[in-house]
Every structure is written in C-alpha cells, then in structure tokens.
Amino acid sequence: MSTGNTSAPTFRYSAVTFDCPDPAELARFYGEALGLPVVFSTDDFVLLGQEGAAGLGFNRLSDYRRPTWPDPAQEKQAHIELGVDDLDAAQARLLALGAVKPAFQPDPGRWRVLLDPAGHPFCISALV
Helix, strand or coil: CCCCCCCCCCCCCCEEEEEECCHHHHHHHHHHHHCCCEEEECCCEEEECCCCCCEEEEEECCCCCCCCCCCHHHCCCCCCEEECCCHHHHHHHHHHHCCECCCCCCCCCCEEEEECCCCCEEEEECCC
C-alpha cells in the first residue's frame, strides 16, 4: 500500500468508433461530409482526424447488423450529432454522399435524422 501522494491519471477524449461492415466506405462518407482526412487505415479499421483533435473510427464487424431505427427490432448503438448552418443544404449534401433520409422525422423544423451508409442514425441541427 502506498502512502505517498498519487495523482489521478489524465484522460482526454480521442475518438469514437462505429462498428460497420465496410470501414473504408463509412470513412469515405464521414471524411467527405466533415472534411476529415484518414490518419490511420488497415483492412479492418479506419481512423479519420486532424492533429490535436478527436477523431472518428470505423471498425469492421463481420456479423454487423444494421440498425432499424425508428423500429426497435435492432436498436441503434450510438449516433452522432452534427451542427450545420443550413438544414436543407446540409441534408442535400449528405444525401448526395450516400446518406438516406428515413420517412419518420421527429422534428424536421429543428433537426433531421439521416442514416449513414451503414445504417447508423445521425442528426443534423442548425441549433448545435
């Protein structure tokens, strides 16, 4: 047992990682949407980011099951919120990059829910 002063370790947020069937495809989508370059890549994992900032990772999962939001049969595991200046313009750009707009929109005047190419729901909002 130590009796000396010990300091707590320092933690910093470095990345969030999404499971998916094709890391390169999902990294392309988010890389183009957010203007982030690939900083590390293997066949099974891609990390997007910029020096000194948190990144986004994409991990191959062989038995990946696409979320079925808003149907709870296969719940979403996580989702990302993106702040935008113009909801309509941002939505059009993301749809052109491969996102899908589900029919159900909880509050389309305030935010929009889209699905990335792997089916993960994510939100865009001019309020963030």
